Amino acid sequence: MQGKILKGIAGFYYIETSDEKIYECKAKGIFRKDNIKPMVGDDVEIDIIDEEKQIGNIIRILPRRAQLLRPPVANVDQAVILFAIVKPDPNYNLLDRFLIMMRQQNLPVIICFNKQDIASEEEKQKLTESYENCGYKVLFISVKEDKGLDELKALLKGKTTTLAGPSGVGKSSLLNKLVPDADMQIGELSRKIERGKNTTRHSELFFVKELSDEGFDTFIIDTPGFTSLELRNVSVDTLMQYYPEFEDYEPECRFGGCSHIAEPDCGVKNALEKGLISKVRYDNYKLLYEELRNMRPVY
Numbered sequence: 460m461q462g463k464i465l466k467g468i469a470g471f472y473y474i475e476t477s478d479e480k481i482y483e484c485k486a487k488g489i490f491r492k493d494n495i496k497p498m499v500g501d502d503v504e505i506d507i508i509d510e511e512k513q514i515g516n517i518i519r520i521l522p523r524r525a526q527l528l529r530p531p532v533a534n535v536d537q538a539v540i541l542f543a544i545v546k547p548d549p550n551y552n553l554l555d556r557f558l559i560m561m562r563q564q565n566l567p568v569i570i571c572f573n574k575q576d577i578a579s580e581e582e583k584q585k586l587t588e589s590y591e592n593c594g595y596k597v598l599f600i601s602v603k604e605d606k607g608l609d610e611l612k613a614l615l616k617g618k619t620t621t622l623a624g625p626s627g628v629g630k631s632s633l634l635n636k637l638v639p640d641a642d643m644q645i646g647e648l649s650r651k652i653e654r655g656k657n658t659t660r661h662s663e664l665f666f667v668k669e670l671s672d673e674g675f676d677t678f679i680i681d682t683p684g685f686t687s688l689e690l691r692n693v694s695v696d697t698l699m700q701y702y703p704e705f706e707d708y709e710p711e712c713r714f715g716g717c718s719h720i721a722e723p724d725c726g727v728k729n730a731l732e733k734g735l736i737s738k739v740r741y742d743n744y745k746l747l748y749e750e751l752r753n754m755r756p757v758y
C-alpha cells in the first residue's frame with residue numbers, strides 16, 4: 460500500500476493512503492537498509508499490520524523529488540508566506556529573512572497578505588509597491604470575508620505547499636478553511652502519544668481534499684516556529700543577490716563591488732531616492748547588511 464507521511468512524532472509516523480485512511484507506522488529496518496530516515500512529506504510504501512487498529516510498518520521510502528531542510532520536509536513544491544496587512548503590521552525584516560531562506564533552497568514563494576477587509580487602500584498600495592518588483596507573486600486575501608481565496612486555491616491545486624507565518628496573521632483560520640477536518644485527520648491517533656511526550660511542534664501535512672479532484676495530490680504543510688529566522692550561508696557580499704530589484708541599477712554604481720551602503724555615486728541609492736526601489740526593501744537590506752557585518756569573525 461502506498462501513502463504519504465503527514466506527521467512524525469517520537470518514532471511514529473502517520474501515513475495517509477489514497478483512500479484517505481491514516482495508519483500509525485514504525486520504520487523498522489528502513490534505516491539499516493537504505494540509511495535514510497523517513498521525513499514528513501515522504502511518499503512511502505507500507506505493510507498494514509492491523510487494519511482495524513490502523514497500524515502498519517514503513518517498508519520503503521519512494522524517491523524524493525525535493526528535500527527542504529528548513530523546515531525539514533520532503534517533496535515540497537512551493538511556500539506561501541502569510542502576513543497580515545495590519546493587526547499585526549507586517550514584520551518586513553522577518554519577511555525578507557524568509558524570502559532569503561526559501562530562495563537559498565530554490566523554493567518558489569507566494570507572498571500572501573491577509574485581513575484586507577480591515578486595511579486601507581494606502582496600506583495595500585504600500586505593500587504592493589514594496590514587493591511587486593522583487594520577483595514574487597503577491598496576493599491580498601481576507602480569510603474572514605472569503606476574499607481572494609479562489610486565486611490562492613488555484614495556486615495550491617495539485618501541489619504541496621508549506622504555509623508559514625508569524626502568529627496572529629490568520630494562519631489557523633486559513634488552514635481551517637482549506638482543511639475543515641484537520642483535527643480529525645490525525646488527531647485521534649496521535650493525541651495519545653503527544654500527551655505523553657513533551658513534544659515541540661513539528662511540521663504537519665494535511666491533505667486538501669477540496670482541491671484534489673484529480674486524486675491524492677494537494678497538500679498543505681503547517682509550519683510551526685516562526686520567531687527568529689537566523690540567516691545561514693549569507694554574507695555581506697552575497698546579500699544583494701537576494702534583492703534582484705537592485706540589479707538594474709548596479710551598473711550605475713561608481714565602484715565595482717559597491718555594497719550600496721556608504722559609497723558615493725551609488726546607482727541603487729540614486730534609484731531609491733527617485734522612488735524606483737522600495738524603501739521598505741532597501742531599509743531591510745541595510746539592516747541585514749549591518750547584522751551580517753557584525754557577525755564577521757574578528758581576527
Ligand code: GDP
Binds near residue numbers: 576602630
Ligand atoms: P494565527 O495565529 O496566525 O493562527 O491566527 P488566527 O487564525 O488565530 O487569527 C488571529 C486573529 O485574526 C483571530 O482573531 C482571527 O479571527 C483574525 N482573523 C483571521 N483572518 C482574518 C481576516 O481575514 N480579517 C480579519 N479582520 N481578521 C482575521
Ligand code: ZN
Binds near residue numbers: 713718720724728
Ligand atoms: Zn551601489
